[in-house]
Amino acid sequence: MSLTLADVHRIAHLARIEITDEQAGATAAQLNDIFAMIEQIRRVDTTGVAPMSHPLDGVQRLRDDVVQPLPDRAELMRNAPAQEDGLFLVPRVIE
Amino acid sequence: MTELAHSSLAHLARLLDQGKVSSVELARIFLTRIEQHRNLNAFLDVRPEVTLAQAREADARRSRGEHGALLGLPIAHKDIFVTREWASTAGSRMLAGYMSPFDASVVERLAASGMVCLGKLNCDEFAMGSSNENSAYGNVLNPWDHGAVPGGSSGGSAAAVAARLAPVATATDTGGSIREPAAFSGITGVKPTYGRPSRWGMIAFASSLDTAGLLTSSAEDCALVFNAMLGFDARDSTSVERPDEDYTRDLNIDLRGLRIGVPTEFFAQDLQPDVETAVRAALADYQKLGARLVEVSLPNAALGIPVYYVVAPAEASSNLSRFDGVRYGHRARQFGDLTDMIKKSRAEGFGPEPKRRILVGTYVLSHGYYDAYYLKASRVRRLIAEDFQRAFAQCDVIAGPVTSTVAFGFGEKATDPVSMYLADLFTVPASLAGVPALSLPCGLGAKGRPVGLQLMANHFDEARLLGVAHRYQMATDWHRRVPAGY
Numbered sequence A: 001m002s003l004t005l006a007d008v009h010r011i012a013h014l015a016r017i018e019i020t021d022e023q024a025g026a027t028a029a030q031l032n033d034i035f036a037m038i039e040q041i042r043r044v045d046t047t048g049v050a051p052m053s054h055p056l057d058g059v060q061r062l063r064d065d066v067v068q069p070l071p072d073r074a075e076l077m078r079n080a081p082a083q084e085d086g087l088f089l090v091p092r093v094i095e
Numbered sequence B: 001m002t003e004l005a006h007s008s009l010a011h012l013a014r015l016l017d018q019g020k021v022s023s024v025e026l027a028r029i030f031l032t033r034i035e036q037h038r039n040l041n042a043f044l045d046v047r048p049e050v051t052l053a054q055a056r057e058a059d060a061r062r063s064r065g066e067h068g069a070l071l072g073l074p075i076a077h078k079d080i081f082v083t084r085e086w087a088s089t090a091g092s093r094m095l096a097g098y099m100s101p102f103d104a105s106v107v108e109r110l111a112a113s114g115m116v117c118l119g120k121l122n123c124d125e126f127a128m129g130s131s132n133e134n135s136a137y138g139n140v141l142n143p144w145d146h147g148a149v150p151g152g153s154s155g156g157s158a159a160a161v162a163a164r165l166a167p168v169a170t171a172t173d174t175g176g177s178i179r180e181p182a183a184f185s186g187i188t189g190v191k192p193t194y195g196r197p198s199r200w201g202m203i204a205f206a207s208s209l210d211t212a213g214l215l216t217s218s219a220e221d222c223a224l225v226f227n228a229m230l231g232f233d234a235r236d237s238t239s240v241e242r243p244d245e246d247y248t249r250d251l252n253i254d255l256r257g258l259r260i261g262v263p264t265e266f267f268a269q270d271l272q273p274d275v276e277t278a279v280r281a282a283l284a285d286y287q288k289l290g291a292r293l294v295e296v297s298l299p300n301a302a303l304g305i306p307v308y309y310v311v312a313p314a315e316a317s318s319n320l321s322r323f324d325g326v327r328y329g330h331r332a333r334q335f336g337d338l339t340d341m342i343k344k345s346r347a348e349g350f351g352p353e354p355k356r357r358i359l360v361g362t363y364v365l366s367h368g369y370y371d372a373y374y375l376k377a378s379r380v381r382r383l384i385a386e387d388f389q390r391a392f393a394q395c396d397v398i399a400g401p402v403t404s405t406v407a408f409g410f411g412e413k414a415t416d417p418v419s420m421y422l423a424d425l426f427t428v429p430a431s432l433a434g435v436p437a438l439s440l441p442c443g444l445g446a447k448g449r450p451v452g453l454q455l456m457a458n459h460f461d462e463a464r465l466l467g468v469a470h471r472y473q474m475a476t477d478w479h480r481r482v483p484a485g486y
Helices: A005-014 A021-043 A073-077 B009-017 B023-036 B048-063 B105-112 B155-162 B179-185 B219-229 B273-288 B301-322 B338-349 B352-364 B371-392 B417-424 B428-433 B462-475
Strands: B043-045 B074-078 B116-121 B168-173 B188-191 B211-216 B259-263 B292-296 B397-401 B437-444 B450-457
Touching (some): A005 A021, A021 B301, A021 B352, B009 B023, B009 B219, B023 B048, B023 B074, B048 B116, B074 B105, B105 B116, B168 B188, B168 B219, B179 B437, B179 B450, B259 B371, B352 B371, B397 B462, B450 B462
Parallel strands (some): B074 B116
Antiparallel strands (some): B168 B211, B437 B450
16 A cells, blocks of 8 residues: 555645645655554454443443533633633634 | 652651651752753643642641641642643644633642642653653653653653652553653653543543553552552543552562563564563572463564554544634644644644654544454454463463663654654554553663563453562662762
């Protein structure tokens, strides 16, 4: 397997990270090194082995759906890059 | 002054209890040292007035008759734990100046026990790295040798404790980020069982691996702080529901008859002779103390790195998708539509390593590749975890090197991501299996740089693990050595 420049641009778009053609070239080489290292797991026989997503095979706990206090609105908004009237501002998405 | 800074936490606790020193005095001593050694770049945010207010409160609690084991003792936090009163950046430009509306669970628990926070510690960006060279806020110097990296990702925590700028520091370990810097910086670093410390308020990297722990100058000090730090937290959905325990209970464990498993795979060709010599000498010390060495095998351990570099980036790409420049974090100055704003904000806010891992993770989770990479890696992860269970049927703890070399120099691996990833060869297996593991100083290798001994135990066996480490530290003095000039 070898990732092309087009692959890197596609992945970067999926990841929502802007990338220039020049960066994509260097990135492709590094990602191909990483995937060459990862490749060895594909040769391991894992027939009948269940995937492990939690080291203690724990299951996600569910809590009761009850109202819980949160930090106040002003505190939650104090790191917002742009805000107005208690709302987060983003570029217009509906014309 | 220096004598107090070089004291163990246990000793400082006794002095506080006897009224021979106040919490405010201790805080001032460490704040002064932090200021004197700013060139290490270990701290990212120090606010003496907040620290001293906490210290005064601890002294007031003591004068009202309180006697908590940790009341008034100083600690510093890795900048991956969010804090209300210090900025929380995760070593990233993305979170420059971010002020959290709440304290992380671990921070909250330690503050409730009366510990006084000295500030926030530098780390690799989003805890991704093995040398601290990935921090957006600059390199951290290794106090043993300013030409060497302190290790990562908890490099600021390691340098601060090694230079005795703090008697203890929180840290996090996803694939080795506590044990590797502990080894490189000549201190004790302990990663407990996955799920034992709360992840709530720990800026997420890889959720099935991220584990909070400590860097200290001894296993005993670590046990003392674990008593307050570890425990169930309903706010973390993977927190383990088990009763609290006393992690100091096995400190005086009798090592006679203890079976120490030595995995053959950890002594293969990658291991450098200076590290091997120090580690084998430590194993011989354990034999003198009555322990028995048993050869064990972790046949899939070498697959740890490739498995880790599928699982961790996959989880990171998902966790770091929250950084979109909308609610908090960096937002680009110039942009077109919403997607463009997000793409530019992420391109500017993230450094090269998080970007690389997000791209790897996005790819292995993408349509058509999920089964071949993510699912496959999750299956191999189970094989690695099963190796540990087979080994622990034959032994009580597993011992080996933490790293194959002593601390490397700045820039030596920075341009080759895969060579940097391989620095975690011996630490990643315990992370994937979720078992507790620690590093303790056991000698000096090439260029006088420290060597670490790794000890691993089965799930929830950290009290015995700490006891096994403590007995070694009672018989040797590597953990008492402080780098020259500190």
